[in-house]
Amino acid sequence: MDTVFFLLLCVGIVTGLFTRGGEAVLASLIGGAQTAVTNCVSMAGAYLFWMGLMGVVRASGLTGALSHLLRPVLRWLFRDAGGAKEAITMNLASNMLGLGNAATPYGLEAMRIMEAENPRPGVATDSMCVLLAVNASCLELFPATLIALRQSFGSAHPAAVVMPVLLSSACSTLLTVALCRLCIRS
Amino acid sequence: MSxxxxxxxxxxxxxxxxxxxxxxxxxLSGAEDGLPMLKKLLPCLAAMLVAISVFRDSGALTFLTDRLAPLCERLGIDACLLPLILLRPLSGSASVALLSDLFRSFGPDSVIGLTGSVLLGASESILYALALYFGSVGIRKTRFAIPLSVAATMASIGFGLLFSKLFFE
Structure with missing residues (x-):
């Protein structure tokens, strides 16, 4: 992550100095930080809402049922996830329904629990890496947000993309899961 | 559906x-669990968005797009989709903005609009998620997470382009 951050920042600043001058570079740096604050504030609302809802889901015993359903998959992919299985289940379920905003809080919650149980703090566990990889390939059964966006631009067939999205995300998820297994073993 | x-x-x-x-x-107990995370989130978001915004505004992204355009044409990918492909792993909101641009210029039901939709739907802003997830709990050594996530993203984009070609052309 350090490398990515360094590269983006350095290349961006140096190019910006040549193309647009120091003042514009500074403006876009500060602008980025300001977007972070706006994003964080607007995310805070969604975050508290979904986490609160998860409290209700947990109290009614639904996550237990859902993780039970997903248990074979979870045990196979997230062997050292421990108490984070519940949050991982919710993260994967929200992702599959195309609710990116709901998936993030559950993902972060899962990371928090896994790090608390981590025998080597600061070093990613197998389950953490798998969680991110599976999030990257992003199996999507129903891209809710995307369809809403297409609708808002007056598409005649907003749902025309459901099949190709499903197929391509299924293929890449299968590939990713296979790669994950290889990495866990080695 | 909504x-x-x-x-x-x-x-x-x-x-x-x-x-x-x-x-x-x-x-309440669920929402309370979310509070400490929010505090850790902000610095992490700030770092990532600063880097992304300066990279995009400086023209480095456009420079990269222009260099890669000929290669894309050879692979049969419309060069209009390149900014979306490059920015997708970095930022969800920026790629939604780019897709909206494509919708405005070509229409949501054009081949470009449809392919762009599939690309957005089938992949994830993973570099952003990596920074956020690992940053929020202070993980320094990420082991195989980054190479694996990048491979997954490339697979998503590849399959997305492939299935768009099969379905829409």
């Missing part, structure tokens, strides 16, 4: 009622 989530929430509330769950205090 009614699904609110309806789901109502169903959940009734189910909780049936199981005699104290809904209000359950909600």
């Amino acid at each position: 009614n699904m989530i609110p309806v789901g929430i109502v169903l959940l509330l009734f189910y909780a009622l049936l199981r005699r769950v104290k809904v209000f205090s359950a909600f």
Whole structure:
């Protein structure tokens, strides 16, 4: 992550100095930080809402049922996830329904629990890496947000993309899961 | 379709009622769990968005797009889709903005609009998620997470382009 951050920042600043001058570079740096604050504030609302809802889901015993359903998959992919299985289940379920905003809080919650149980703090566990990889390939059964966006631009067939999205995300998820297994073993 | 989530929430509330769950205090305890995370989130978001915004505004992204355009033409990818492909792993909101641009210029039901939709739907802003997830708990050594996530993203984009070609052309 350090490398990515360094590269983006350095290349961006140096190019910006040549193309647009120091003042514009500074403006876009500060602008980025300001977007972070706006994003964080607007995310805070969604975050508290979904986490609160998860409290209700947990109290009614639904996550237990859902993780039970997903248990074979979870045990196979997230062997050292421990108490984070519940949050991982919710993260994967929200992702599959195309609710990116709901998936993030559950993902972060899962990371928090896994790090608390981590025998080597600061070093990613197998389950953490798998969680991110599976999030990257992003199996999507129903891209809710995307369809809403297409609708808002007056598409005649907003749902025309459901099949190709499903197929391509299924293929890449299968590939990713296979790669994950290889990495866990080695 | 947009009614699904609110309806789901109502169903959940009734189910909780049936199981005699104290809904209000359950909600509070869940939301409370979210608070410490929010505090850790902000610095991490700031770092990532600063880097992304300066990279995009400086023209480095456009420079990269222009260099890669000939290669894309040879692979049969429309060069209009390149900024979306490059920015997709970095930022969700920026790629939604780019897709909206494509919708405005070509229409959501054009081949470009449809392919762009599939690319957005089939992949994830993973570099952003990596920074956020690992940053929020202070993981320094990420082991195989980054190479694996990048491979997954490339697979998503590749399959997305492939299936768009099969379906829409």
